[in-house]
Amino acid sequence: MLTSRGWWFLFIVLVQISLGLILSDRVGPVLALIGFGLLAWFGTEWLLFRVRVQFALPQVKFRRRLFSGKRETPILWAGQDFEVRVEIVLNSRLSLSYITLQDRPPSGCDRVDGVDDIVTSLSATDVAAIEYTLRCLVPGEIRFEGVRIQVADLQGFFYQRSFRRQKASYLVLPPLADAEGNRRTTKSHNILPPPGLHRLRQTGGGGELHDLRDYRPGDPPKMIAWKTSARRDRLIIKEFESDVPVRCTLFVDVSSSVRIGPPRDTMLSQITTISSGIAQAALSDRDHVGLVLVDEKQTEMLAPARTSRHLIDLLHRLARANGSPPISPVGDIAALVKLANPLAHEIYPDLMNRRINRIPFRMFWEPILDSRHAWLVLIPLLPLALAFGWFATYFLSYITDFREGTDWSRDVGGEAYALMGGLLVPLLISAALALFSLLVWLVFGMSGQFPPWYTLRMRRKRLASLFAVLDESPLGTDARYLDDDAFFVKRIQLFLAEHHRRYPVALFDEHGRYLFRSEAKVETWARAHLHSVARGRDNELFVLLFDLFELENNLDGLLRAVRVARARHHQVVVISPWLPGIPVLDEKLDAAERTKEIRRIAVSVGFRGVETQLFLQTAERYHRAFTTLRREFGRSGVMLVRAQEHESVRMILNRMDRLRGVRARR
Amino acid sequence: MNDPEPTRTPPAITDLFRVPAMRNYFLIAVAALFIYYTLMVERSGSLTTLLVILIAVPGLTARWVVSPPLVLLLTTYLLFDPGFEGLFVMIQGYPRAWSGSTGWYYGQLDFTNMLLAAAILVYVIAQYRLLSLFHKSMPDDPPPRRKGQPEPTTPRRPARLFTEGELGSMLLLVPLWIAGAALGWEMLAGYERGERLGGVWGITRPFVRFMLFVWFLAMTVMLISVVFRYLALLRMSRREARLLLQDEFWLETRREQERIHRWRRWFRNL
Numbered sequence: 001m002l003t004s005r006g007w008w009f010l011f012i013v014l015v016q017i018s019l020g021l022i023l024s025d026r027v028g029p030v031l032a033l034i035g036f037g038l039l040a041w042f043g044t045e046w047l048l049f050r051v052r053v054q055f056a057l058p059q060v061k062f063r064r065r066l067f068s069g070k071r072e073t074p075i076l077w078a079g080q081d082f083e084v085r086v087e088i089v090l091n092s093r094l095s096l097s098y099i100t101l102q103d104r105p106p107s108g109c110d111r112v113d114g115v116d117d118i119v120t121s122l123s124a125t126d127v128a129a130i131e132y133t134l135r136c137l138v139p140g141e142i143r144f145e146g147v148r149i150q151v152a153d154l155q156g157f158f159y160q161r162s163f164r165r166q167k168a169s170y171l172v173l174p175p176l177a178d179a180e181g182n183r184r185t186t187k188s189h190n191i192l193p194p195p196g197l198h199r200l201r202q203t204g205g206g207g208e209l210h211d212l213r214d215y216r217p218g219d220p221p222k223m224i225a226w227k228t229s230a231r232r233d234r235l236i237i238k239e240f241e242s243d244v245p246v247r248c249t250l251f252v253d254v255s256s257s258v259r260i261g262p263p264r265d266t267m268l269s270q271i272t273t274i275s276s277g278i279a280q281a282a283l284s285d286r287d288h289v290g291l292v293l294v295d296e297k298q299t300e301m302l303a304p305a306r307t308s309r310h311l312i313d314l315l316h317r318l319a320r321a322n323g324s325p326p327i328s329p330v331g332d333i334a335a336l337v338k339l340a341n342p343l344a345h346e347i348y349p350d351l352m353n354r355r356i357n358r359i360p361f362r363m364f365w366e367p368i369l370d371s372r373h374a375w376l377v378l379i380p381l382l383p384l385a386l387a388f389g390w391f392a393t394y395f396l397s398y399i400t401d402f403r404e405g406t407d408w409s410r411d412v413g414g415e416a417y418a419l420m421g422g423l424l425v426p427l428l429i430s431a432a433l434a435l436f437s438l439l440v441w442l443v444f445g446m447s448g449q450f451p452p453w454y455t456l457r458m459r460r461k462r463l464a465s466l467f468a469v470l471d472e473s474p475l476g477t478d479a480r481y482l483d484d485d486a487f488f489v490k491r492i493q494l495f496l497a498e499h500h501r502r503y504p505v506a507l508f509d510e511h512g513r514y515l516f517r518s519e520a521k522v523e524t525w526a527r528a529h530l531h532s533v534a535r536g537r538d539n540e541l542f543v544l545l546f547d548l549f550e551l552e553n554n555l556d557g558l559l560r561a562v563r564v565a566r567a568r569h570h571q572v573v574v575i576s577p578w579l580p581g582i583p584v585l586d587e588k589l590d591a592a593e594r595t596k597e598i599r600r601i602a603v604s605v606g607f608r609g610v611e612t613q614l615f616l617q618t619a620e621r622y623h624r625a626f627t628t629l630r631r632e633f634g635r636s637g638v639m640l641v642r643a644q645e646h647e648s649v650r651m652i653l654n655r656m657d658r659l660r661g662v663r664a665r666r
Numbered sequence: 667m668n669d670p671e672p673t674r675t676p677p678a679i680t681d682l683f684r685v686p687a688m689r690n691y692f693l694i695a696v697a698a699l700f701i702y703y704t705l706m707v708e709r710s711g712s713l714t715t716l717l718v719i720l721i722a723v724p725g726l727t728a729r730w731v732v733s734p735p736l737v738l739l740l741t742t743y744l745l746f747d748p749g750f751e752g753l754f755v756m757i758q759g760y761p762r763a764w765s766g767s768t769g770w771y772y773g774q775l776d777f778t779n780m781l782l783a784a785a786i787l788v789y790v791i792a793q794y795r796l797l798s799l800f801h802k803s804m805p806d807d808p809p810p811r812r813k814g815q816p817e818p819t820t821p822r823r824p825a826r827l828f829t830e831g832e833l834g835s836m837l838l839l840v841p842l843w844i845a846g847a848a849l850g851w852e853m854l855a856g857y858e859r860g861e862r863l864g865g866v867w868g869i870t871r872p873f874v875r876f877m878l879f880v881w882f883l884a885m886t887v888m889l890i891s892v893v894f895r896y897l898a899l900l901r902m903s904r905r906e907a908r909l910l911l912q913d914e915f916w917l918e919t920r921r922e923q924e925r926i927h928r929w930r931r932w933f934r935n936l
Contacts, residue, residue, distance in 0.1 A: 005731070013738070015739075017879065023746060029775050029779060035847075037847040040843040041787060156794065350906060351909055367921070470905075
């Protein structure tokens with residue numbers, strides 16, 4: 001609470017008073033009087049500050065509202081500006097004469113205008129307001145944590161920082177502009193459906209002729225094909241196609257592997273952008289669009305529909321799916337703690353306070369006897385134990401002799417000399433070993449007191465206690481966080497992800513294996529796809545937006561599901577997100593040309609030596625995998641395209657046009 | 667309405683005369699220093715008092731933060747050794763010739779003593795409030811910065827927050843603080859006048875005063891802290907209380923829990 005300025009002032013005043021009192025017989029009361037006056041003022045200021053901090057500070061309340069244009073909005077759109085207004089009031093009769101308030105801006109947004117903090121004074125009648133404008137560039141979720149409060153006195157002697165938590169999450173939906181603004185202008189009339197494509201199997205009230213058949217009593221006369229009837233000399237009835245809208249189901253991979261990377265440049269952001277573009281364009285043509293979110297274990301389905309509410313719901317789900325980074329099963333604890341500790345101190349200063357979240361000195365003692373190095377202490381103690389046993393045996397024999405009436409005092413000197421002479425060397429050796437053992441025990445025990453273990457353990461303990469309290473976990477969970485690295489790593493990543501703080505994600509385990517390669521998710525995808533196929537009607541288009549790299553040799557389940565869909569005359573298109581940083585090359589290039597081109601790109605980017613080789617290997621492997629995947633899916637009659645190809649949305653829409661049956665899209 | 671974007675650039679010296687808040691505190695501090703000079707001249711000489719004033723001026727005009735502590739320390743020394751006479755004697759090589767005695771006894775509490783204390787108090791208050799306005803008012807405690815964010819600004823109290831009431835209450839309370847200080851002195855001296863402790867076990871009267879002061883200060887701080895701590899416990903949130911109890915449990919059982927988790931690890935790694 002006291003600042004360095006306050007501490008210095010207090011120290012000088014106390015020195016002045018002490019000298020004034022001790023020398024009061026010589027200098028009189030003036031020095032003490034000056035000191036007492038200063039101390040009285042300092043004490044009054046401290047008391048007033050303490051009362052304000054204790055009673056007024058918790059009564060600071062605020063309300064945050066988001067405006068888009070002039071209207072308050074509960075949802076946001078990527079790429080659009082929105083204004084944040086925070087109104088702060090003090091519900092107390094006390095006043096805060098000097099207070100700094102900062103609305104903690106969410107991650108993933110750029111501040112466009114205004115400032116997110118304000119320096120003001122607050123009383124019961126005042127309303128402080130913070131106004132600033134933000135812009136989110138990518139769809140997802142943003143989270144406002146609360147308002148950071150700093151209070152000081154007028155002199156700068158006392159200072160208190162606090163954080164008024166009020167979590168508020170908003171979904172940032174993908175932009176709507178492309179659906180209406182960038183509609184295709186290319187003419188796509190007269191496209192014939194592919195031969196053999198079983199488009200519609202039902203007759204209905206559509207506009208296109210489906211079939212001709214003989215007249216049956218009860219058929220409406222207006223359906224009679226007169227010319228044909230005249231030619232065949234019997235009544236023939238026209239049957240029209242059923243005007244069934246095209247249904248498109250988007251399968252979106254939301255597993256951990258697509259979440260890797262910077263927030264604005266992940267594979268998932270590519271996928272969600274394409275998905276939202278397809279959904280909006282299709283819905284603008286009144287086609288049904290469904291969504292299936294698939295991760296390693298779970299599937300979340302949204303049945304196809306075509307209402308605007310359905311579109312908002314679909315975009316919500318996409319934005320929510322895009323909100324969190326991946327959780328790696330392993331990680332660098334020191335690096336994660338270094339990120340989480342200041343964040344926890346900033347947002348939870350009350351729970352990280354050392355008065356509550358204590359760090360006892362004894363927690364840094366490392367008991368060697370509880371470790372696998374216990375033998376270092378125990379083995380050197382063995383000679384001492386043996387020597388002690390030897391000594392005890394001698395001693396007991398003397399006792400026995402004494403009881404039996406042996407005159408032991410007669411030659412006590414010689415016996416004692418013999419005893420000591422025999423024992424001296426072993427005793428000295430065992431004492432030295434015992435000393436060594438003591439030293440090891442001490443050094444091992446004290447090792448926890450020194451950095452970096454000290455700092456790391458202290459921070460980890462505070463975070464462990466915080467996590468246990470936030471989760472309302474059962475007693476003992478904090479100890480598990482301290483002793484179980486995997487458990488702690490998972491929770492600390494969750495903590496950072498919840499608060500939208502970026503952190504390093506370990507991609508490989510200690511054996512060099514890629515951690516996000518999951519064969520189980522292929523089965524989940526296949527199940528989800530078969531489920532949709534089983535419930536599908538005619539004219540279904542299944543768009544699979546999956547990250548298939550690293551799994552090119554384990555796609556049997558998915559390929560089977562795709563073949564089932566094809567066998568039922570559905571259309572399937574696979575869009576694979578492309579790893580950011582890997583160059584997209586012309587597919588006509590042969591292997592040598594491709595290598596040459598990748599090497600040229602590596603040099604132009606600035607890679608040198610090993611970096612070039614690594615880049616080359618990675619890019620080569622990626623392109624090879626893509627070729628393999630394209631070949632595998634091509635065998636099943638399914639097209640595989642890269643997500644980075646800007647034509648992917650248009651390609652899907654064209655495919656839907658085909659399914660619709662050569663209808664012109666304006 | 668929001669403040670304009672704060673900057674790291676400190677206010678110019680001309681703001682001392684232009685901005686009302688700074689001007690008021692500056693003028694009050696100057697007035698206090700004038701009274702101080704008038705009263706100290708007769709005690710420690712004009713040159714040494716002028717030295718103190720010269721140290722005080724950069725604090726008022728050039729944001730020299732060491733100035734007020736130096737003024738206080740120098741004043742303390744000058745009241746003990748007016749005109750640096752004793753120091754000169756020591757420097758000339760006669761350390762025993764100067765025993766620290768000043769030869770000046772200011773007597774009992776009188777108006778000039780109280781006025782001097784008031785002048786110093788007013789100067790110190792005005793000086794520190796001025797420093798808050800045009801130097802720094804809070805410790806540098808910015809939130810963790812993200813990449814691309816601007817440098818944190820120096821926390822400085824905006825002059826627009828200044829109210830006339832600040833000056834009024836300060837000038838009203840200074841006599842009260844000085845009266846309180848005089849009362850404190852009288853209580854200490856009065857308690858000691860009965861010589862209940864002085865002279866016993868060779869303890870001198872000034873030292874008894876010092877001990878009494880230390881005891882009184884410690885007791886007061888302790889009592890107030892206990893009261894605030896108790897109030898804080900009463901107002902503790904559910905999470906804070908849970909954390910406190912959870913910590914207590916962990917402290918009692920941490921070794922046993924460590925062993926349990928060690929065996930769990932061992933089993934997992936089998």
